[in-house]
Amino acid sequence: MFLHSREIIHGGLDFNSIVVDSHFNAKTIITTTAYRARHSTHGAKAKVEDVFHVGLLLYRMITGREAEFNKEGQLIGGPSPYLRISEEGLKLAKFMLTKSVR
Numbered sequence: 001m002f003l004h005s006r007e008i009i010h011g012g013l014d015f016n017s018i019v020v021d022s023h024f025n026a027k028t029i030i031t032t033t034a035y036r037a038r039h040s041t042h043g044a045k046a047k048v049e050d051v052f053h054v055g056l057l058l059y060r061m062i063t064g065r066e067a068e069f070n071k072e073g074q075l076i077g078g079p080s081p082y083l084r085i086s087e088e089g090l091k092l093a094k095f096m097l098t099k100s101v102r
Contacts (some may be wrong), residue, residue, distance in 0.1 A: 001070055005006065015057065016061070018057075051096050052096065052097060054096060055067075055093050055094075055095075055096025056097065058089065058096065059090075059094070059097060060084060061081070062076040062079065062085050062089045063079035063080070063085065063090065063092050063093075064080060064083060065077065065080070067093075067097055070071065074098070075094055075097050075098060
């Protein structure tokens with residue numbers, strides 16, 4: 001939200017584009033196309049795409065799995081039943097992903 005309030009869009013964040021320094025401060029180094037929202041292939045960059053990227057990261061951190069989508073863009077699959085996960089965090093990640101792909 002801070003970056004968006006200054007009209008800055010950070011692009012395709014993924015796990016490979018975030019580096020943590022010796023003080024555990026996160027740094028972004030480069031973005032990739034693998035984590036782009038569906039609409040970005042048409043040249044659109046928007047705040048909703050940033051929400052999508054953070055949703056992908058959050059989903060993977062909580063579930064230990066990459067988010068997968070069906071042909072209609074709906075999130076499929078879920079976390080391993082053997083993991084103790086934050087239901088609130090998972091709900092937020094799913095909201096961020098479904099809100100973005102519509």
